[in-house]
Amino acid sequence: MNENNKLASSIGKMPTMADVARVAGVSPMTVSRALRKHQFVSTKTMERIEHAVDQLGYVLDKSAGALSSRRTGFVAALVPSLNNSNFADTVRGITSGLTQSGRQVLLGYTDYSIENEEQLIEGMLRWRPEGIIVTGGRHTARARKLLQNAGIPVIETWDLPPNPIQNVVGFSNAEACRALVYRLYERGYRKIAFLGGTTTRDTRGADRRLGYQRAVDELGLPPGRVISFGSPPISMQQGGEAIVLLLRQWPDVDAVVCVSDLSAFGAIAECQRRGLDVPDRIAIAGFGDFEVARCSHPRITTVAVDAEAIGQLAAGQLIRALDSKDLNTPETLVVPFTVLERESTRKA
Amino acid sequence: MNENNKLASSIGKMPTMADVARVAGVSPMTVSRALRKHQFVSTKTMERIEHAVDQLGYVLDKSAGALSSRRTGFVAALVPSLNNSNFADTVRGITSGLTQSGRQVLLGYTDYSIENEEQLIEGMLRWRPEGIIVTGGRHTARARKLLQNAGIPVIETWDLPPNPIQNVVGFSNAEACRALVYRLYERGYRKIAFLGGTTTRDTRGADRRLGYQRAVDELGLPPGRVISFGSPPISMQQGGEAIVLLLRQWPDVDAVVCVSDLSAFGAIAECQRRGLDVPDRIAIAGFGDFEVARCSHPRITTVAVDAEAIGQLAAGQLIRALDSKDLNTPETLVVPFTVLERESTRKA
DNA sequence: TGCAAATATGGTATCGATAAACTGTCTGCA
DNA sequence: TGCAGACAGTTTATCGATACCATATTTGCA
Structure with a gap:
């Protein structure tokens, strides 16, 4: 299997969509549509393309797709920590909700520091996430500004901030x-x-x-x-x-x-x-x-407190915000707690 | 602050590197170098660029950079679960090691299923990670093939597979x-x-x-x-x-x-x-x-077993493999256990 | 039969950055 | 003085996909 590796890396070039198109005898555009399960592709072409894909071992390059469609499919999620905390459950809720809608979660830990959070937000925004979920309502001034100017849905969780940035899923x-x-x-x-x-x-x-x-x-x-x-x-x-x-x-x-x-x-x-x-x-x-x-x-x-539900609700809220393309009506979801x-x- | 949002999304266009270049009176290429802390940029230009950056609120677009440099900076990491498990510690070890080297970890949970793992591997590879860290040595046949053909460093952890794909950090x-x-x-x-x-x-x-x-x-x-x-x-x-x-x-x-x-x-x-x-x-x-x-x-x-160390070692191994650009000498790192x-x- | 609407496919122009190669400037030293 | 070489910055050509619009083919139905 080592051989295989050397092979892959010595040939160097991974096949591209154009290669698939050539092998399948169609245009790259059709391949693109086919791979995204677009409707307007005939069954026959579809099969030819699928065949070409396996034959070449082609793997779609989302980072290229992200650039041209200007939709990365990323969602950033920041939590204080994963170890021994309910945030792991929240993250699970977030990811399960979002991966189903075909998105990829970019996870970051702030380690309970809003300065780290600021750094992470800045770093994450470079990936052009379509939305961002943060924990808590306290952020550095710069972090707030970054979030506000990002032009994407923002969700604060696990808290009821007195002065929310946009959407909230939390409790007091x-x-x-x-x-x-x-x-x-x-x-x-x-x-x-x-x-x-x-x-x-x-x-x-x-x-x-x-x-x-x-x-x-x-x-x-x-x-x-x-x-x-x-x-x-x-x-x-x-x-x-x-x-x-x-x-x-x-x-x-x-x-x-x-x-x-x-x-x-x-x-x-x-x-x-x-x-x-x-x-x-x-x-x-x-x-x-x-x-x-x-x-x-x-x-x-x-x-x-249902930590996983917080994640799921946040994911749902985010998806809704993305679908409606309407950031003007931020909503606050209060989740219940029980003694x-x-x-x-x-x-x- | 809501206003701000509407602003950002109604103006719609985020500033690009070319905008920064225009404002700073230099070429986009110089901006690119400046932002990557490249050496050959004079202090004066640097300052002008930094000024233009905050003035415009510019945020670098890594997804575009990834495409043109063909280095995404992603590393994929797959663990069975995060909740109540040592894997959370391993993930922390992985991320701390890799974020320092400027990389972004793409995390996935397999939920202890190698079928899920296969799905996740396929999904992750679309993002063109520079390396991938998986848990355990048992994978579906197709998953093995995907990993082998990806042409990137692969690290299996938490186990000593009889038939490793490449690198290993684990114990029996x-x-x-x-x-x-x-x-x-x-x-x-x-x-x-x-x-x-x-x-x-x-x-x-x-x-x-x-x-x-x-x-x-x-x-x-x-x-x-x-x-x-x-x-x-x-x-x-x-x-x-x-x-x-x-x-x-x-x-x-x-x-x-x-x-x-x-x-x-x-x-x-x-x-x-x-x-x-x-x-x-x-x-x-x-x-x-x-x-x-x-x-x-x-x-x-x-x-x-030092779960965090497994993550750190895996991260280190990965970075070394990436730097040496040499997949030919896979190594197995055995971590100690203590009763x-x-x-x-x-x-x- | 005829023709509009629906379905399939292709061509071209980006998306926003970086690589590579190239053009000037400036320095230092024989 | 002259010239190699380090330094600063520009130009041009992609990277690999998708949006958008155009075109060709089929289908449905009066």
Whole structure:
């Protein structure tokens, strides 16, 4: 098979559409139409062309097609991270929706940094994507400008930006976290702490903290019980370390809301290691409904958001915007969240 | 800002390099060189061009550049899945390596199906990637042919294919799993079962099972204690369900090797729920050194493979192959694995 | 039978950049 | 002083496909 390679690279030239046309005895234009399953090609010619294609091992060159049709078929999608996060599900939703419509997703990770995001946006726009899906509503000024001037549909996800660029598919992280705190309150918890990352890089994490603080204020609970530990994404490991700090500082805490299920899980495991029963000694809740929250022992109370649906909805919105060629009516899609009470906050 | 959009799309035309050239008072070629940081452009012209660029809000069109230079800057990477798998780490390794060299990764998920893989390969090749990284060594016949005829570097990862297409960055899943079983044997376990997925879709999973079986044979342990449950990727949930079946069928089992840490974790949690102590009543080991294995209580014995390094090495190999323009010396890089003994198999 | 509409196909001109080869300028050193 | 060679910039010719318009053939139906 090595031989084959040397062959391909020594002959060097890959066959082009013109070659196919020559072999099939038609014009390149007809080949082009045939390969795009255009309607006006007779069955006979179609077969001849298909035959020529296999014979030559021809592979369509989309990068040439993109230039001449001025439709690249690319869609850019930027997420903070893929590792251990719901964004992987969102990406799956995006890709499944878009590949079906024959488009190619260009994926980028910002690593939770809006400066990286700016860089990535700039880089992605060079490929002339037909649309772009970003995570969150906070961007650098230049990034906003780039997105606005790109002249393509823009979708912000996973958030409800106060000042959206165009389309939005998201929910209020603050409201969701607030609802979680209220639920804990209803269950009788009164000394509720929040455990999250230090920086404001993770804006969704920051919003969740905000929701927590609002709820604590409204309910008249002791405020300020916030541990900020490590930079996002908060890992399980960090959750475990942070809970130790938290318990040292406020030993009377009876419930902890974590910025994500991963940190919640880490916290729970660490408590178990130290012989602190969850939920009897301390209740711990997470955010995101990760699989680990559904399967761990105890199962973890959390806020569920359908991450894959966010991706699918974003893809759908994008496709609709492209088809209607009408950027004038940006729409905001609010996806629901659900507080799922599980064993980790079941008061004895 | 909406206005801005309407503006951009109603004016319609994005500025081109020729526009920049006109504004800067130079030829398009000079602009091209300037933007690619080519050496032979004087500082003065450079500045004029940069100024013209921001003035017009010009964004380079790489898809046009790709056509004329016949170097797209794309690299295709195919992984089985991104959700809850080490492949997300590998992808990160791939992208970080390649974006630094100015290339764009085209990502695709096969969903553990080589038929999907074939489709994706075909689709990706249309974009004329400069190289392609695939997962595993099993492909459809047509996929192999497509890869061989593409005339670009091909890298197979996460496996040691008996019949590699070109380059390889991987390890023997069978050997790794065999080593794990041996370690359990050394620790005194004698009735060791294997818990994995049903189908042969996940070839790495199948290899791990093979390694298990080989070890059991060699050690003279009771064979056939294999539970196959659900299709890959085996989730935590499925691990939990499978361990129940396993214990019903072979109540005397003293150790279980799971196809991944996720299923191991699910199995452990289910045992805990049923009051079966891990590791005292039953030892459970996983594979992959996921974060959950490092943080759970008990911590899970596993086989660690540096997934991100696989990606980085693959990226490095690819870049080297591209630079040397020499496909004639395919190399196989074997990455190490380590059996990590943790609490989940600590015999009392 | 006749003729408009529908269907099939071809010819030509791009799309927006870069490669390659070429023309001047300027420098430094024998 | 003269000339090689480095440097700056231009001109021209693609790259491989598709849009658009023109043309040829067929079909449908009054």
